[in-house]
Amino acid sequence: MKKILLSAVALLMLFSCQNDTTETTPENSALAQRGCASQEVLEAQLKADPTLALRMNEIEAFTQKAMLTGRLVNGKIEIPVVVNVLYKTAAENISDAQIQSQIDILNDDFNATNSDFNSTPALFSGVAANVGITFVLETVNRKSTTKTSWGTRDAMKKTKQGGLNPTSPTTTLNMWACTIGGGILGYAQFPGGSTATDGVVIDSKYFGLSGSGAYPYNLGRTATHEVGHWMNLRHIWGDATCGSDLVSDTPTHNTANYGVPAYPHYSTCTGTPVEMTMNYMDYTDDRGMYMFSNGQKSRMAAIFVSGGARAGFGI
Structure with missing residues (x-):
């Protein structure tokens, strides 16, 4: 397990100098490896808006202080959800039942009621978390379009586009279900970005219990992963070789893991820890991810307290 020691200089550098790790996969291998564009989108936003790095540095400093002082939300957080469906084909116009299945999956995964939570290895059972955040579907908006794919430049979030x-x-929490393209399953905006583009985008093929056609990403865990980003979680490998995800109780990973790695899967980073490949913030198949850690829970909770980046949702 790693300890996080962030100096003021490290905080200033964290979001202004991002690693160049690419996360896209070729279209013809979209079903072979998970593709999340959250980091790439963040890097583009940082280049377009120099003030974003300052806001994210402030959020990070606040988050670390809140975690150290125990200043976290007291009680349940309930997240209202609006789902925006953009479709050209009937298959893209996903049903209300499929949308509700995704809300149900989020509730299971964030409250440790998912059936595979009990598969957590003994090594990690002491840090496996019930995050205690619930999601309530408020509205589904639907719009027919002529677009075959939307990309990752937030066009789906703009009526004028x-x-x-x-x-x-x-x-x-706004979620967009549409065809993204480029082998990308989804992406999220981290806290600190513009409210005009805030939310989570999930390719409609991987939204909810979408059936065997989307295997191995048919269990709704793409949204769990992306909502984790929306709540300020980083990829578990820190988007760098042996990088930091800013959480103290997750092992240091070499890089992203794919498929369903056999347990135990050892890192070659310092200390050769067993990697937490079943964490939602790795890149494993849906059936291979089924837990958050207590450290991740504290990190998520910190953004909802008074003064936090998403205090509007807090208690």
Whole structure:
């Protein structure tokens, strides 16, 4: 397990100098490896808006202080959700039942009621977390479009570009279901970004219990992973070789893991720890990820307290 020691200089560098690790996969291998574009989108936003790094540094400093002082939310957090469906084909116009299945999956995964939570290895059972955040579907907005794919430049979030503007983004989690393209399953905006583009995008093929056609990403864990980003979680390997995800109770990973690695899977980083490949913030198949850690729970909770980046959702 690793300890996080962040100096003021490290905080200033954290978001202004991002690793160049690419996360896209070729279209013809979209079903072979998970593709999340959250880090790439963040890097583009940092280049476009120099003030974003300062805001994220402030959020990180606040988060670390809140975690150290125990200043976390006291009680349940309930997240209202608006789902924006953008479709060209009937298959992209996913059903209300499929949308509700995704809300149910989020509730299971964030409250440790998922059936595979009990598969957590004994080594990690002491840090496996019930995050205690619930999600409530408020509205489904639907819009027919002529686009075959939307990419990762937030066009789907802008009515003027053919998409749908977010609804009340300071108090509502907006999710967009559409065809992204480029082998990307989904992406999220980290806390600190513009409210005009805040939320989570999931390719409609991987939204909820979407059936065997989307295997091995048919269990709704793409949204769990991306909502984790939306709540300020980094990839578990820190988007760098033996990088830091800023969480103290997750092992140091070499890099992303794919498929369903056999346990135990050892890192070659310092100390050769067993990697937490079943963590939602890795890149494993849906059936291979089924837990958050207590450290990740504290990190997520910190953004909802008074003064936090998402205090509008807090108690």
